Structure formats: C-alpha cells, structure tokens
Amino acid sequence: MLSPHLDERQRRLMMGAEARILGHGGIRAVARAAKVSEATVRKGVDELEAGEAPLGRVRRPHGGRKRAVDLDPGLRPALLALVEPDERGDPVSPLRWTVKSTRNLAAALTHQGHRVSADTVGDLLREEGFSLQAGAKTIEGKQHPDRDAQFRYINERAREHMVGGQPVISVDTKKKELVGDYKNAGHQWRPAREPVRVKTHDFLDRQGPGKAIPYGIYDIAANTGWVGVGTDHDTAAFAVASIRRWWQARGRHDYPAATSLLITADAGGSNGYRTRAWKTELAALAVETGLDITVCHMPPGTSKWNKIEHRLFSHISMNWRGRPLTSHDVIVNSIAATTTRTGLKVHAELDPGTYDTGIKVTDNDIDALPMHRHRFHGDWNYTLHPQPRDTTSAAKNLRSAGGPSPQPCPGCLRNPELTGMPEPALDELVGQLGQKLDELRE
The missing domain is CATH 3.30.420.10 (Ribonuclease H-like superfamily/Ribonuclease H)
Structure with a gap:
C-alpha cells in the first residue's frame, strides 16, 4: 500500500529498514515480499548503515503554521513587561503579588489580547535568556568599615x-x-515506594x-x-x-x-x-x-x-x-x-x-x-593569659634593683595608631596649628 507513493530511493530505504528489523534472513524475506531483487534490498541496507544525507524537505521553505510571536509582534514586548523585576515593572501589574509561572503569564497575556500557551511562554523566556532561579544568599547586612x-x-x-x-x-x-x-x-537510596516514615509536623x-x-x-x-x-x-x-x-x-x-x-x-x-x-x-x-x-x-x-x-x-x-x-x-x-x-x-x-x-x-x-x-x-x-600581668609590681622591682625609673615617651604620642593619621599629615597639622597659636599669643 505504501510503495506506490514512494520514489525509488524511498522504497529502497524502506525495504532496507524492514530487512534490518527482521535480522538474519531479512534481506531475502523482504525481497520476496516486495518482489524485487535481493541486491536492491541489500543496497538499501548499505545506504542506511553508511549514514547518507537525509532525503531533504518535502514541505516548501517557510511552510507550516506560523509561530505565535511572528503572528503577534506585540507578544514579546508584553511578556517582557510582565517579567520585569518588581522595582522596574508595572506597579499595577496583576502578577506583582503572585508567582510568575508560565501558566499565570500565559493567562495574563491572554487577558491583554495575546492568545498564547504556557509552553510558548516558556520557549520565549528561554530565548530571552530567562531561567528559573532561586534567591542567592549574598547580602550580609550592613558591612562594618573594618x-x-x-x-x-x-x-x-x-x-x-x-x-x-x-x-x-x-x-x-x-x-x-x-x-x-x-x-x-x-x-x-532506598527500595522503591518505601520511604522512611516520619512525623508530619516538626513540633518538639x-x-x-x-x-x-x-x-x-x-x-x-x-x-x-x-x-x-x-x-x-x-x-x-x-x-x-x-x-x-x-x-x-x-x-x-x-x-x-x-x-x-x-x-x-x-x-x-x-x-x-x-x-x-x-x-x-x-x-x-x-x-x-x-x-x-x-x-x-x-x-x-x-x-x-x-x-x-x-x-x-x-x-x-x-x-x-x-x-x-x-x-x-x-x-x-x-x-x-x-x-x-x-x-x-x-x-x-x-x-x-x-x-x-x-x-x-x-x-x-x-x-x-x-x-x-x-x-x-x-x-x-x-x-x-594563664597568669595576670602585674606591671605595677614589675616597675617596683625594677626600681628596687637600682634600675632607671620609667620615663615618659613623648614620641609615642605620634604613633599613627593613636593619632589616626600618618606622621607627615600630623606634622602638617601641627605646623598649621602652631601658626594660629602664635597669632593668638600676640
């Protein structure tokens, strides 16, 4: 029934596929049933196994049903407007306070006059670089300057x-x-349909x-x-x-x-x-x-x-x-x-x-x-420390041993960790204040 509708190559490939399905002796069986030579069937098998190029298109180029996005030029912009983040999208969007699933997006687009299915919405989102994503824990709160x-x-x-x-x-x-x-x-991993039975609520x-x-x-x-x-x-x-x-x-x-x-x-x-x-x-x-x-x-x-x-x-x-x-x-x-x-x-x-x-x-x-x-x-x-550091008694012991008394260290007051600024900046500040002090004295 099918052979009269096929050309020579298509018939040859069809017979070769049938012979491969039958296995050993399939070429002879198909040749007898189709009333052709075994060489023709064998050639069809060889062509299949050689991986020759497909027969090509039968439908005319650009034939078939048009894509929804091609028939409706406003579909893609309307979809992108719906999936914009809340801080940039339409504040009165019906999807502002609900999950933006493909089904809900399709319903919202249909309400706007764009007839589209949930699967088509998913394909368009993937084309635009969207994907399902969860929140990423990266915001650490107010960061300390140090x-x-x-x-x-x-x-x-x-x-x-x-x-x-x-x-x-x-x-x-x-x-x-x-x-x-x-x-x-x-x-x-457990045997199929044998999960561990646990409590329905996590109440202590x-x-x-x-x-x-x-x-x-x-x-x-x-x-x-x-x-x-x-x-x-x-x-x-x-x-x-x-x-x-x-x-x-x-x-x-x-x-x-x-x-x-x-x-x-x-x-x-x-x-x-x-x-x-x-x-x-x-x-x-x-x-x-x-x-x-x-x-x-x-x-x-x-x-x-x-x-x-x-x-x-x-x-x-x-x-x-x-x-x-x-x-x-x-x-x-x-x-x-x-x-x-x-x-x-x-x-x-x-x-x-x-x-x-x-x-x-x-x-x-x-x-x-x-x-x-x-x-x-x-x-x-x-x-x-494992033992307290008694600096007072240490100083007393030093004086009793005849050592020099600890002297104040004015230079230590210039330590950047104490002043909060490098020494060049401190010198500049001292110079400026010194002039003001001299003027006040006069």
Whole structure:
C-alpha cells in the first residue's frame, strides 16, 4: 500500500529498514515480499548503515503554521513587561503579588489580547535568556568599615601561629537538631515506594529526647574536626567545655610544644565577642592549660565565612541528609563517620552535662581577667593569659634593683595608631596649628 507513493530511493530505504528489523534472513524475506531483487534490498541496507544525507524537505521553505510571536509582534514586548523585576515593572501589574509561572503569564497575556500557551511562554523566556532561579544568599547586612581589615588581621595571626607550630582552630555551634522521627532534608537510596516514615509536623516532643546541640572545633592545619553534642543549653560554658575536651583528647597530643592557641569564632552566639561568660570561661581554660589563648572574631554579619562552616559542618549535613536523627547515638555516629576525599577526620562524643543560663558576669570580673586587648579592634581581638600581668609590681622591682625609673615617651604620642593619621599629615597639622597659636599669643 505504501510503495506506490514512494520514489525509488524511498522504497529502497524502506525495504532496507524492514530487512534490518527482521535480522538474519531479512534481506531475502523482504525481497520476496516486495518482489524485487535481493541486491536492491541489500543496497538499501548499505545506504542506511553508511549514514547518507537525509532525503531533504518535502514541505516548501517557510511552510507550516506560523509561530505565535511572528503572528503577534506585540507578544514579546508584553511578556517582557510582565517579567520585569518588581522595582522596574508595572506597579499595577496583576502578577506583582503572585508567582510568575508560565501558566499565570500565559493567562495574563491572554487577558491583554495575546492568545498564547504556557509552553510558548516558556520557549520565549528561554530565548530571552530567562531561567528559573532561586534567591542567592549574598547580602550580609550592613558591612562594618573594618570588615576586610579584620579578615586580613585574622589571616596574619593564623599564619603566624601555624608557622610557629601553634594550633589554630575554628569554632562554632551547628544548627540545633530535633531528635526523633522528624524529616531531615535531602534524599537517600532506598527500595522503591518505601520511604522512611516520619512525623508530619516538626513540633518538639517534650516527652521525647529533645534537641541536640553540636558544637564543633575544626583544626585548620591538621584538617580534623571535633564535635561535642550537647543536650542542655548552648552557653559559653558548654562551648569552652567542648574546647577543653578537644585539647585534652587531641590538642595537647598533636601540639606537645604548644604555648599558645588561636581561636577564630563568630561575632555572636555562645562564643560572641560581647559574651562576658565566654571570656571568663576561656580565662579559666588558659590557667588550666598554661596557654596564651588568642581569640579573633569574624566581623558582624560574616559568620558563613568561618572556616568550620564549609570545612566541617557542610560535610556533616551532607553525610546525614535524608536520614531521620532518631537518637543522640545516631547523631554522634553520623558525625563521626563523616569523611572527605581530602582526608577530613571527625571525632564526636555526647556531652550529657547541664549548663545553667542567666549567669551574671560583672564589670569587676571582666576587669580582673588577665586579658590583653589588641591594638587593632580590641573588642574583636584579645588574648587571655594563664597568669595576670602585674606591671605595677614589675616597675617596683625594677626600681628596687637600682634600675632607671620609667620615663615618659613623648614620641609615642605620634604613633599613627593613636593619632589616626600618618606622621607627615600630623606634622602638617601641627605646623598649621602652631601658626594660629602664635597669632593668638600676640
């Protein structure tokens, strides 16, 4: 029935395709059925297998139904006006306060007199360079003027410590996790149509195991992590207790000759620079370990730049994705099993201790701490010494030993860190003020 409508080449190719489908003996079978020679069928098979050029168009050029955008020149501008960002688009657009899906866009365009389907809208958007996109977390809030300078300061201190063989750690509290049959973001391989059954709502069960509070310590030089999983409150005492356990179990063995410890931490939370209990607990740790503990805080609003976030916490989240954290043991074991191709090793243990909240630390307690604030942003950068530095008694001992009395240093008053300007600018200012002073004297 089909052969009379085909030319010689089309018939030959059709017979060759049938012969290939039949397999062994297909050429002879097709030749008998079509009443042609086997050579003709074999030639059709060879042409198919040789990949010759297609037969070409049968329809005339520019034939077929016209595209909607060609029939309606105003369709594309109307669509672009609808998908303009809210701050630049039509303030009375019907799509200003709803999701701009292709179906809603098509309905809005049809309401304007442009008959178009959702699929056509999608094709036009892709032609114009649009794509489905989610929000990007890049806005960090109000940036501190010394943001970049603080990052450089942290890098310099970290480099100095690591070159000297001293430990440098990054610390932070990971997101608190609900313990129980709760849904955990992500997917994992399981038998088809057999998902893990979890609770429909993420309401904390007061009678259940409660929450887990992972506090992490990441050793930057050794690429190792230590996570203490708390069960009570995320307080400064809990944070320093985790650091203490890390030092006793790993730090003092990995750095037997260490005399100082550098900690990089966020600006807020249990280890924030405004948290007084954090400083008092670290002072006690400095006395116990005999280490000079230096803390450098990230500038406000830059917590995601802390190395522990993308060197440790992100890998932990990927390791337990899609798995309900049904117990504290599951959380501890999942954290401890976290590894990376770059050699990350993690230790985790449960901290069942209780940590009270609301502990007051007075101004006198802070003043009594053996704490030295650095010249650059002493609120963000400070060192806690194992013993207080009594400069008064040192001066008395110097005088009793017959040494010279300390003399004032007028030149120190020209220090740029004190004046806030370089010495040439200071000299120029002094010259200008000197002339004014002489005029006033006259």
